[in-house]
Amino acid sequence: MKIDATRREWIAGAFTGTGAALVGCAARKTAAAAAEVSITRAAAYDQTLYETVRRSLAKHRLDVRGRNVVLKPNLVEFEPGSVINTHPLVVHAAYEAFTAMGAASVRIAEGPGHRRNTLDLADAAGYFRIVPRFEEVFTDLNIDDVSQVHLPRQASRMGKLYLPNTALRADLLVSIPKMKTHHWAAATLSMKNLFGTVPGALLRMAEEHAALGGYRRIDRRFEKRVSPPVRPGGWNRRHGRQRAYSRHGKECGRAGGWPRHGRGGRHLLSDYVH
Amino acid sequence: MIEFLLKKQNSDGGWPYGNGGSWTEPTVYAVRALLAAGETAPAKRGIDWILRTARPDGGWASRPGVGESSWVTALATLIPEEYLGEQTSRRTIEWLVGTRGEDTTAVYTLRERLLGRPASADCAHPGWPWTRGAAAWVAPTAAALIALEREQRLRPSAQNVGQIAGRAAAGRNFLLAHMCREGGWNHGATNAWGYDMAPYPETTGMALLALRGVRAPQMERALAAARRSLSTRSADGQNWLRLGLSAHGQLPANCRPPEEVAYRTVTEVALNEIVNRGGLS
Numbered sequence: 001m002k003i004d005a006t007r008r009e010w011i012a013g014a015f016t017g018t019g020a021a022l023v024g025c026a027a028r029k030t031a032a033a034a035a036e037v038s039i040t041r042a043a044a045y046d047q048t049l050y051e052t053v054r055r056s057l058a059k060h061r062l063d064v065r066g067r068n069v070v071l072k073p074n075l076v077e078f079e080p081g082s083v084i085n086t087h088p089l090v091v092h093a094a095y096e097a098f099t100a101m102g103a104a105s106v107r108i109a110e111g112p113g114h115r116r117n118t119l120d121l122a123d124a125a126g127y128f129r130i131v132p133r134f135e136e137v138f139t140d141l142n143i144d145d146v147s148q149v150h151l152p153r154q155a156s157r158m159g160k161l162y163l164p165n166t167a168l169r170a171d172l173l174v175s176i177p178k179m180k181t182h183h184w185a186a187a188t189l190s191m192k193n194l195f196g197t198v199p200g201a202l203l204r205m206a207e208e209h210a211a212l213g214g215y216r217r218i219d220r221r222f223e224k225r226v227s228p229p230v231r232p233g234g235w236n237r238r239h240g241r242q243r244a245y246s247r248h249g250k251e252c253g254r255a256g257g258w259p260r261h262g263r264g265g266r267h268l269l270s271d272y273v274h
Numbered sequence: 275m276i277e278f279l280l281k282k283q284n285s286d287g288g289w290p291y292g293n294g295g296s297w298t299e300p301t302v303y304a305v306r307a308l309l310a311a312g313e314t315a316p317a318k319r320g321i322d323w324i325l326r327t328a329r330p331d332g333g334w335a336s337r338p339g340v341g342e343s344s345w346v347t348a349l350a351t352l353i354p355e356e357y358l359g360e361q362t363s364r365r366t367i368e369w370l371v372g373t374r375g376e377d378t379t380a381v382y383t384l385r386e387r388l389l390g391r392p393a394s395a396d397c398a399h400p401g402w403p404w405t406r407g408a409a410a411w412v413a414p415t416a417a418a419l420i421a422l423e424r425e426q427r428l429r430p431s432a433q434n435v436g437q438i439a440g441r442a443a444a445g446r447n448f449l450l451a452h453m454c455r456e457g458g459w460n461h462g463a464t465n466a467w468g469y470d471m472a473p474y475p476e477t478t479g480m481a482l483l484a485l486r487g488v489r490a491p492q493m494e495r496a497l498a499a500a501r502r503s504l505s506t507r508s509a510d511g512q513n514w515l516r517l518g519l520s521a522h523g524q525l526p527a528n529c530r531p532p533e534e535v536a537y538r539t540v541t542e543v544a545l546n547e548i549v550n551r552g553g554l555s
Contacts, residue, residue: 079472114461115474119538120508135538143291143539148339162340 111141332365375410399447457495479514
């Protein structure tokens, strides 16, 4: 294991009794398995998306027959004229596609971190208008029942998480994030959408332990690698402005932080405006 | 609305947010709503649930099974003391007084200094976190402030009154420091990448309720932002805005929530009942 901490960090850790936490937070290099990736152009957010998403999923030869599928969009806040949330048409297109592929059940589930009232946010973002019987197919992860999950690998000071049973019991959890800018890292490239599965009542426990324990290290290394730093202004003009997530950001750990619990796998389907 | 609350009560005496197991937050609001409506029997079953779920450290977890006390500890003090009991009440306040944003603790500040980073701007006026070990935010700070001020009114000559007054003053300053430029509050950020952040209706209402009686130049901006937000379709937003504006005597006469506001969860329904029956005094 490579301990990726600076001398200054070691000294600070020794003085404040957080040396162990620093070791826990230190980066571990893991080999990433090759993943099948499709990038598909869609002309507009219109009815043609349904066929586009169906064809994209068919290419990946996913067998979801008889499986319980949970779609996790990215709902953060709503701001008219801005592009913050996953477009409801993308989510509904995925919903229809997985249903057509023979899934036993398909649910849409989300637990935003800023606005704890998910249904209000979904309403403002157009989900009630686009997704028929939205309340029947939607689970608000902020108020779902939870189970304690111990983290097999520690990337922060957290040893455990409380995760919603709807997500844990899914056979396939499909992350449908919104590709956009981020106030700390400039871009998170859709890697952290699953943070929104931690129920709102407990979310801060996770994100803030992570933020206070580790995000600054990640942030600084990001800055070192991207020089000059990515300026959000240009991105904002083209892709819409994203409001900041929190004072301390939601940066945590690394991709792959989702604990390998439950029966399911995970899959990424991103909504990216270009 | 009261029927809805009665129907949603779990067999263990507590309430879920929507469906499922009992959580502390909806149970506290449901108890207060039922007490206000004179439904004492189900309210007492709810209070028994709250007393049963108190943690050894004097706090409450968001729900049983979560092994960590959290911000909902402040909400527990909304249960009238004749039911909560003086000893439980005092322990709850002790938990709150001993809790602050992690980024303002001495250990964290020292670590940051050693790493060559500036200390948190909130060190001078620490707020409250959602859970211990995390940074402070607007909503848990507002809830804790409401609890401490209630304690000050209940026991003005308590032994730790100075400590309570100090934390309450810090909490008020935290809220004032985290007000959005246009007035009102969001989760706690006022600016990011040079953009001013917009307030949310629900946190604006909560903060206003916590700042009852505060006279500061920026309060007019906050009250104006709250009045502007009264058109929100969010039930949560409506409830807290009405509570917050009422606390300052600024709720417009005959103000009614828009027709399209949907009250779906136990917290929304219970808070609406509380608003309509006199508020969280």
